[in-house]
Amino acid sequence: MPLPDIDNSQTLHLRKAAMRDVEPMLQLIAHWARRGAMLPKSRDVLYKEIRDFYLLETQDSSIAGTVGLHILWSDLAEVRSLAIHPSFQGHGLGKRLVLGLEGEARELGILRLFAWTLEPEFFKRCGYSEVTLEELPPKVYKEYSKHAMHKRI
Numbered sequence: 001m002p003l004p005d006i007d008n009s010q011t012l013h014l015r016k017a018a019m020r021d022v023e024p025m026l027q028l029i030a031h032w033a034r035r036g037a038m039l040p041k042s043r044d045v046l047y048k049e050i051r052d053f054y055l056l057e058t059q060d061s062s063i064a065g066t067v068g069l070h071i072l073w074s075d076l077a078e079v080r081s082l083a084i085h086p087s088f089q090g091h092g093l094g095k096r097l098v099l100g101l102e103g104e105a106r107e108l109g110i111l112r113l114f115a116w117t118l119e120p121e122f123f124k125r126c127g128y129s130e131v132t133l134e135e136l137p138p139k140v141y142k143e144y145s146k147h148a149m150h151k152r153i
């Protein structure tokens with residue numbers, strides 16, 4: 001099903017995701033996965049990981065963007081499934097979501113964030129640096145076709 005357009009002049013509200021958001025989140029992630037920009041997410045994994053996720057919601061309850069913070073180890077978490085609705089690209093929302101994760105990570109005592117991506121330049125704008133596969137901790141599942149991005153916070 002194609003993604004519906006959203007009026008991008010609406011005010012946005014950042015909040016934690018809830019079960020009611022799973023279907024629109026899957027639709028947004030599937031939109032980008034079909035275009036090869038990110039990995040698809042299955043419904044059952046999203047149910048299990050829903051507490052990892054934040055989203056930006058419009059006044060008419062549409063989802064402008066989403067991102068997950070998944071804890072990997074005592075000092076390391078992964079930024080996952082970052083997706084901005086096409087109507088909202090280029091408005092600073094991706095950066096807002098990625099930087100917004102840092103507060104929660106710090107509160108938890110997590111000092112390092114990590115992401116796999118095909119958009120390394122975007123992550124560099126968020127303060128991340130590219131690292132080699134050899135520099136990654138063994139705990140990290142390696143996605144060889146993507147760029148590994150790392151940030152100390």
Ligand SMILES: CC(C)(COP(=O)(O)OP(=O)(O)OC[C@H]1O[C@@H](n2cnc3c(N)ncnc32)[C@H](O)[C@@H]1OP(=O)(O)O)[C@@H](O)C(=O)NCCC(=O)NCCS
Pocket residue numbers: 032037038080081082083084085088089090091092093094095096116117118119121122125
């Ligand atoms: C990649 C993506 C998350 C960027 O989100 P966005 O809201 O459009 O980006 P922003 O407006 O927050 O951009 C922040 C900065 O990154 C830069 N940027 C954004 N996308 C970029 C790209 N593809 N290449 C280079 N720079 C990019 C912007 O110019 C901006 O720079 P500035 O801080 O100097 O002004 C979004 O386009 C998206 O969802 N793409 C499809 C899914 C995807 O690729 N997800 C990430 C993979 S894990």
